[in-house]
Amino acid sequence: MRLELTARHFQLSEPLRKLVDKWARKLERFDDRIIECQVVMDVEKYRRTVEVLLNVNGHILKAAHESHDMYLSLDGAFEKVEAQLKRLEGRLKDR
Numbered sequence: 001m002r003l004e005l006t007a008r009h010f011q012l013s014e015p016l017r018k019l020v021d022k023w024a025r026k027l028e029r030f031d032d033r034i035i036e037c038q039v040v041m042d043v044e045k046y047r048r049t050v051e052v053l054l055n056v057n058g059h060i061l062k063a064a065h066e067s068h069d070m071y072l073s074l075d076g077a078f079e080k081v082e083a084q085l086k087r088l089e090g091r092l093k094d095r
Contacts, residue, residue, distance in 0.1 A: 001028050001034045001035065001036065001037055002035070002036045002037070003020070003021070003023065003024050003036075003037050003056045003091050004036065004037070004038045004039070005017065005020060005039050005041075006038070006039070007041050008040065008041065008042040008043065009042060009044065010018070010041075010043045012016050012041070016041070016071075017071065019045045019062075019071070019074055020074065021079040022076070023082065024037050024039075024056075025074065025084060026064070026078075026082075027054070027078070027085060030082070030085055030086065030089065031056060031085055031089055033056050033057045034054055034055070034056050034085075035055045035056070035057065035063045035086070036053075036054070036055040037052065037053070037054055037055075038052070038053040039052050039053075039077075040053075041052070041070060041073075041074070042090070043070070043080060045049055046068055047066055047067075047068070047085075048066065048067055048068065048069060048073045049064065049065070049066045049070075049073060050065055050066075050069040050070070050073040050074050050076070050077040051064045051077065051082045052064070052077045052078060052080075053087065054081055054084075056085065056088060059088055061081050061088065062081075063078075063080035063081035063084060064080075064082065065077040
């Protein structure tokens, strides 16, 4: 899986990078068909926004979360995309 990180309006710290890597590895355990994972983190005054896009064999999964803390936003966005991935996996098995 290819992992692409983008930090807008702030410098990406090593703990944040490690957390994103940990989440990406966790998602990869669910489905080995994940081709690409894009994570966009944005800071605007008091808002911390995270968007996660997954390419799973042509299926695009997208999740976003916004809060006052970047770590909460990361956890929220990855939990949402994890739920989408589980749903997609269930639909693909039913075929």
